[in-house]
Amino acid sequence: MxxxxxxxxxxxxxxxxxxxxxxxxxxxxxxxxxxxxxxxxxxxxxxxxxxxxxxxxxxxxxxxxxxxxxxxxxxxxxxxxxxxxxxxxxxxxxxxxxxxxxxxxxxxxxxxxxxTPLYQLLGGAVRKKIAFSEYFSFRPDHNGLKGETTPEAVVEYCLKMREEHGASIFEGKLILGDPELEIKTVKLLREALGNKAQIKLDSNMQWSLPTARYILREIEPYHIRNYEDPVATFEEMAQLRQHSTIPFSTHVPDLRRAVALGAPDYFVCNFAALGGISKTLKFIAACEAMGKGFWCYSNDLGIMTAAYLHVSAATAHISEASQSLFRWQIGDVIENGPFRQKNDVIDVPEGHGLGMTLDADAMRHWHNHFKTHGPMRHFDHPNNPGRYQRLPLH
Structure with missing residues (x-):
């Protein structure tokens, strides 16, 4: 061939x-x-x-x-x-x-x-239902849709996800540079969702080390499952570990440094960013040997998500729910996409290979969107147009 x-x-x-x-x-x-x-x-x-x-x-x-x-x-x-x-x-x-x-x-x-399905080539399935978290964040109103701009609105959104989709695993960003706002939102989430729900946080490195110490002290009683990148460096996470038992995760796949410093505890990665599926499997095996966890990235379309599903099906060490922004995506390039979890899980595809088929109409539509509007920018801040923000926010 x-x-x-x-x-x-x-x-x-x-x-x-x-x-x-x-x-x-x-x-x-x-x-x-x-x-x-x-x-x-x-x-x-x-x-x-x-x-x-x-x-x-x-x-x-x-x-x-x-x-x-x-x-x-x-x-x-x-x-x-x-x-x-x-x-x-x-x-x-x-x-x-x-x-x-x-x-x-x-x-x-x-x-x-x-x-054969990809998971069979990877050794067979240890699970067929793959866990993904729901996501929450502060989101402004947009195109006539009401956003979630307050702690109460974030809580209401999560309760809606539980009622409509059986969600019990929630991860989110509470990123407006206000420590008290994050603490209040976490408190209200735990009170509303109860003790059995998982709550994970992702700060995208917004906090300074002193602020992170304060926030983690205040939210630790609310049983936070994981906190992703509360500060900017592994060295700061190692210092933060002295003050908190909450596990930390990161998108930066530096396993040697994480082992040497004792933090973070988990890696959250895109497979292409690691060099492909073969390199990802080696990285996960090294994580397992070194006592570090692994789960999959978010904001991917159906093809990459299918790869996540197959590798997670074949890899016992991916035991935590992976990230997901599926509920917010208004389209995809695969037939029957985007994926949507029910009761926290998605079934692994059973078709040959990834088990995905491109949707030709959707491909044309979203390619035309790219040609018309250009690539989507992730760094635009309405209060500081034309300039990039600097960290930490507080």
Missing amino acids: KITRIKVTHVNVPFDKPFWWTGGLYPGASKSIIEVETDQGLVGLGEAPWWHFGEIIKTDIVPALIGANPLDIADCESRCVPPYQITANTGENAASVAFGAVEIALWDIKGKAYN
């Missing part, structure tokens, strides 16, 4: 309402959808975590892989990705992320070639 063509399509998929994070208002996702075509008629699907990696795929990855055997993933990687020791030293790791998006498509082809 040979690769004959690799097609890259940029798409936008907005949220129903933008949410506040440390960079400003976050309106949705701009992704690159990858289609790897073969001379045997099989097409593998991949997804890049941000659209500009699609441009790297066009210029660097496509010429290297035309004519390659898509089933020989190691050979394909050696054509596209320099040694990690060099890229780690130079900061030139974009090729690794770009190839990681394509590598997911190669696994999709392999599953289709062997007429």
Whole structure:
């Protein structure tokens, strides 16, 4: 089998309402959808975590892989990705992320070639129902939809998710730079949701170390399951660990430093950002050996989410619920997308490979959105237009 063509399509998929994070208002996702075509008629699907990696795929990855055997993933990687020791030293790791998006498509082809779901190629399923959290945040009104701009509104939203979808796992960002607002919201959430519900927080590194110490002291009685990036560095998390028993997570996949410092406790990663599914499996195995946890990223479309489902199905060590913004996505590029959890879980797809089929109409629609509006910006702040925020916020 040979690769004959690799097609890259940029798409936008907005949220129903933008949410506040440390960079400003976050309106949705701009992704690159990858289609790897073969001379045997099989097409593998991949997804890049941000659209500009699609441009790297066009210029660097496509010429290297035309004519390659898509089933020989190691050979394909050696054509596209320099040694990690060099890229780690130079900061030139974009090729690794770009190839990681394509590598997911190669696994999709392999599953289709062997007429089996991807999780079977990864060793079989240890679970078939994969847990994902609901998400909450402060969100302004948008396009006639009422947002959640107060602690009471955030609580009301979470109760609605519990009533309508059976949710019991909640993760969220309470990012407006106000420690007292976060403390009040956490208190009200615990009172409303009861002791059995999981509450996770994600600060996107908004707090200084002194402020984080104060906040964690105040919210610890409310049984916080995890706090992601409460401060900006692993060193600060290690200092924070001396004052709090709440577990910490991060998107920064520096396992050696986390082990050396004792914090954070979990990694939350996009598979392409780690270099693909093969590299992700190695990273998770290393986390397990070193006593660190792992779960999957959020704000991905259906192709990457399908990869999360299959790897989580085949990997016993992913025992915590992964992140999800599914409820806010107003569209997707796959048939029957976006995914939606019920009672906290989504069934792993049973089709061959990733088990996903592109929706041609949706692809055209969201590609036209990208062409018309350009990529979605995550760093726009209405109170400081044209400038990036600086951290910490408090």
